[in-house]
Amino acid sequence: MKRAGILLLVLMLAAMFAGTAQAAKPAKVKEVHKSSAAVKDYWTAERMRNAIPLDLDAAGAPGKKRKAAIPFTRYEPNPYPPMHGKVFFSDGVFNYVCSGTALTSGNESVVWTAGHCVHSGPGAFYTNWAFVPQYRDNVRPHGTWTARRLMTTSAWATSGDFSYDLGAAIVNTNAGTTLTDRVGSRGAAFNQAAQQRYLSHGYPAAPPFNGQRQYVCDSNLGHRDNSANPPTMAIGCDMTGGSSGGGWVVGNNVLSVNSYGYSNEPNVMYGPYQGSVAQQLYTSASSG
Secondary structure, X not given: OHHHHHHHXXXXXXXXXXXXXXXXXXXXXXXXXXXXXXXXXXXXXXXXXXXXXXXXXXXXXXXXOOOOOOOOEEEOOOOOOOOEEEEEEEOOOOEEEEEEEEEOOOOOOEEEEOHHHOEOOOOOEOEEEEEEEOOEOOEOOOOOEEEEEEEEOHHHHHHOOHHHOOEEEEEOOEOOEOHHHHHOOEEEOOOOOOOOEEEEEEOOOOOOOOOOOXXXXXXXXXXXXXXXXXXXXXXXXXXXXOOOOOEEEEOOEEEEEOOEOEOOOOOEEEEOOOOHHHHHHHHHHHHO
16 A cells, blocks of 8 residues: 555656657557456455555645635445446556446447556556456456456556546457446547536545445536646545546546545545547547
């Protein structure tokens, strides 16, 4: 947990000084060669239960002034929307958790999440990547869906730029059925007005949460983070590490994902603005 917090802080500081030149480059892609059966065997109930969040709050940025609180409501949906789920992956030493959303796509197999939930940014793609839709209390009502391809933006993979902290996984079929045929999907929208009311979904796993339940934060946009370029978006939310990658839904479309927070700005969640780079990533994943 301490290691994850240090990693996120390093990435956050790097992102503040990173330019946007990398943003226009093609998405980074990794083909997964490990068999789906081997990944499913890896993720025992015990490993899933003990996996830790990678995304803890970063330390307060030097000189960053605390802004006014952003009103929000957090609740546990009933029933859980089946297209939202929990993400599991490894770095060769630790097992981690994030959140993700099944999106409408040409291949019916795209899971949308944060870039830091597929790639260490900078560094390497993660392994043993799997998505469990509608996960609750260690129950997998729709099974485990393993990745056959992982993707993120060039800006995230190269410099850990939080303005482009977006990732996608193309998952294998299960018994010949595609992911969205099984659980449905959300749409994806890009270049939309930032000032919206968002429903942010996620599986917070750091205290006081335990990662076993899905929650939703209901909040209007509060402000933009100008230390990022382009500025990321802030909503009110008290979800902790493990919720990263969960989709911000407006209507039925995902407009951003949970990405990061500041320790000196409690109950605020930041997410990247989904512009043309995000659209390019989605188009590549959808057709893959």
